[in-house]
Amino acid sequence: MLPDLTQYLWIAWLVLALIFVIVELLTLEFTFLMLAGGTLVGGLGANLLSAPWWLQVGAAAAVSALLLFTIRPLLLRLLHRSSAHIPTxxxxxxxxxxxxxxxxxxxxxxxxxxxxxxxxxxxxxxxxxxxxxxxxxxxxxxxxxxxxxxxxxxxxxxxxx
Known part of the structure; x- marks a missing residue:
């Protein structure tokens, strides 16, 4: 009757990652970029390994949190290192x-x-x-x-x- 919607969950992960990248382009704070990375690596990655939907959501959340609290501070520090005021x-x-x-x-x-x-x-x-x-x-x-x-x-x- 109705198709199993979990077989199309990979499309949802790609759309969600694309939305996060678009929002990141508007905010430029690396937050949504880390969420997009967690969505792609955790959510889509677990989907490609045929994990159940709840494990995909958990993996996406875990990878996103890991990126937010490890990679994002390093990127922000690197970005602001060269922002010393130079008079022109x-x-x-x-x-x-x-x-x-x-x-x-x-x-x-x-x-x-x-x-x-x-x-x-x-x-x-x-x-x-x-x-x-x-x-x-x-x-x-x-x-x-x-x-x-x-x-x-x-x-x-x-x-x-």
Whole structure:
């Protein structure tokens, strides 16, 4: 009369694994990927070995739990290891050296940064005027202007000797 539905259980395992992979693509936390792995290895694997349905469900749950608590933390640690903050664009300009190109008038002038860019600059509060060619350091970026201050002399640049 009715076919034995357990003979088609392998289709259910594949569909469930596919659903878990799709959800994983939306969440990107490796949780549903581990569930998909448990579904394929435990559930489908036990099905291919002709295990009863309750053993297939148990194997899928056991393999999923094993993957969740062993492999997932290792993957997350590996993923987050290289996520140190690296400043880019204008955030990377703070601390870079500069040379005065145009004399400062009322605290405003022009500098050439060590990366080759020319910027309009303002001296930070309390700084005296800087001479053309003198070394400065970028303290902050304010819009299209950099705030600069006198550079601390570098002992390696000492030319006496």
């Amino acid at each position: 664009n204008v955030d990377a300009l703070a601390g870079i050296g500069a040379r005065v190109l145009v004399p400062f008038v009322d605290g405003a002038g022009s500098v050439k940064l060590d990366n080759g860019e020319t910027w309009t600059a303002r001296l930070v509060e309390g700084e005296r005027n800087a001479e053309v060619g003198s070394r400065l350091v970028v303290r902050a970026v304010r819009g299209a202007t950099v705030e600069v201050a006198a550079a601390v002399p570098d002992p390696k640049e000492n030319t006496h000797g």
